[in-house]
Amino acid sequence: MITKLMVQPSSWVESGIKISQVRNLNLFKFTDELQSRLDELAEKNKNGLLNSEEEAELTGILELDRIFTLINARIIAES
Template sequence: MVIDFNKPSSLIHEIQLEQFGNWNLFKFSNSLQLRMEELLEKKKADQITPDEMAELEAIGKFDRIFTHINAMLAAQYAN
């Protein structure tokens, strides 16, 4: 997977909508989730390259954005 850090929209196809009960929430595709886990393991083992670290940080930003959006959706569903 190649992430264009100057074009975050390059990851848009890696974002999916999944139904959880009556809720629809955003989540990463399986390939993006696996890539994030692989990079986290490399970081833990202190074997991550600077490019991989930048990739992990970019994925992490998307993770925080979608966590926030999902929390907003959950709050709306709760009302």
Template structure:
């Protein structure tokens, strides 16, 4: 029996949104995808997941790793940019 492989990229259009936090744009899972993940986690804890559901949960977990990595890169870039500002640039902001 072949198990359908779920790819994290299958949720790029409908599973991720961009949210603004302190003037930075971060990626996050949609409420619907977060709810689906919770359903799957609950199923795993109850030991009642089908192989297809287990593959789906694994793919969502991989997507979370990717989104977390990208958000870390965004935050790091913003921090470095802030640290590299000259004192004149900082005064101009005030």
């Protein structure tokens, strides 16, 4: 396992997460602001322009994205 520095994913729970109804299911989604930040950081990363703080932020957001993907998949599977 590789250890990486990241911003704690829980730091976005209050302000970066929304629950959206999709086909009568409540699923976790990023707010428009957090999604825009993810897109911005991903683009900078693609171009090799991230500084260390931005890399830690991107790593944290991507971890939160993986967590919500798993949770949403379970919600869908159990419906």
